[in-house]
Amino acid sequence: MTHINISDSSPVSPAPSVAGASTCPRERPQSQGVDRSLRPQNAFTSFRPEEQNNTEVVAQVGSTARIRCYTHFLGNAMVTWTKSDEELLLTVGERIYTSEPRYFISHVRHRKLWELSIRDVRAADAGAYECQVASHPLAALFFLLRVVEARAVVPDGAALHSRAGVRLRIQCQVDLATEPVSHFFWYHNGTAINFSKTRSLTVVTHDYCSYVVIENVTWADSGVYTCAPLRARPANLTLHVLQDEQRSALHKGRAHGDSARAVASVLSPAPPAWLLVACLVGARPSC
Template sequence: MRIVFLLVLAVVLSRPVDVRGRRHEITAPHEYPKRQRGASLAEITPESQNNTEVVAQLGGTASIKCYTHFFGEEMVTWLKRDEDQLLTAGQHVYISEPRYVISHVRHQQLWELSVRDVRQSDAGVYECQVTSHPPTSLFFILKVVEARAVLQGGPDMHVQTGATLRLHCTLHHATETPEFIFWYHNGSMINYAPRRPLKVVKHQYKSVLVISDVRWDDAGHYRCEPHMAREANLTLHVVAGEKHAALHNGQGEGEEHSTATTTTATTTTTLFLSSGLLLLLIQHFYGTVLGNKCDFARINQKQQQEEEVEEEKKEEEEEKINPHQKREGNNGEAEERTIMEEDEEQEWRYS
């Protein structure tokens, strides 16, 4: 049975095609038609589908949709036209690559070809061939792009200590939302690191790393590594700064200013109290020293007064005793002078 099916398929593919009415030639590509909710299938025409450009990223999944409701209940064959390679026939996959999947939504008459783990070699022209009489073909152009991460402010950034840092990692050319975006600091993942008060805020195609109160050891190499995208790198340089330094990209200045004001007021109060305490200690020290000097002066003065009183008392006592001795001394001296005078007179007489 399968041999008969292949023979019929070969006959169909080898038959000439009426280019004027049923085969839609490749022209300039246009955007993929997006079917809005509630829209009618009648609005999707062969012309709106033909030459549609489908964009997929490396490592992602490309979905090429071919609506055939205007051809009736017909089977679809998918081919990679630039390589003349048969991919699927009906719901059977004829290529050995397990990355290709075919699905058929009967009530929408939709034949969807999915290519998983997209590679650069998958880019090219795909043909949706309806096995009608004559055959009708619709062409789709698959474009493969490489998603990449971009770190704002790179490759070098400077931040002050004590500031709050926000690193923004944005995905470019991504066609699918990444399952994860990991952050690395000097080779170590920090998304779930408990050692630092940091936070990772993930958006659809963006991730923000918030580091509060930047320290010296926060400097180094940072890497943003999204799923299925090229990583981005940045070198952070930490410089000395005050607590109220402006935040990077001008975010959160009010909060930092209020914190810095509070810190400054506290520091001023502490310095004032310390100065007052130091002044009291100095006054106490000099007061004690000067007081001791005054005490020593008073003691010396008192001792001198006592010594003078004692000397006066001694002199008074000596005056009471010495008059008798002075009189006797004076009498002796008078007698000696009298004797000397008599001797001199006698000598003069003999001579």
């Protein structure tokens, strides 16, 4: 079975299933844009129709899937697209025959190309598609659309410990993406930090990965960081900032004292009702 990836832009090779640290080089900050130079692909431009049959097309949720049917050696015959596993008629020639507005047909005559596009791909769009050519005899080419859901992966795991005063890099990568990620949205305790002017940090992104650089880690940097790539499931990481021994001991001492006072206030028995009445009428001046 032939295997290709189709996405919003020119097709590219998919990202590794789980990229290593080397796949996230130090690049310019996200605010300056992303390098999305893509290599053009000429798949099927010279293939005979039978060489396209049973091609698998991979698209990720939220992207645009493009299924390309070339009719070389079949003349200028009209093409009908159907979702064959559901017996659903989609297009006849350049006319759409479904009420679903996400479908679009493109006919490039000089390339003998009939391209079916499905915008905002959903998991339910996966399945078998048929490109039927009205030639004599009739010719039919079958394509299998596989839909994947990209997801963010934090290589450091769910928790990260760091000392205060150091320079820290929190990294995030995307697994199962069929195209480079144009935007990574970062949050700290639910607040967006990509372009924060009050924090000493920088967000850097490159193709399938992104990272946050904190120049001087402080206690305020602790908490939950969320990496939310566009069209991918987000991932969380909790940063624990370790203070110096003196401050840590002081913090623990205060916490212990506060806890003791809280326990004491909870466990102290309430005064009986007769004592409260006596205090109110002045019978017990020591209240």
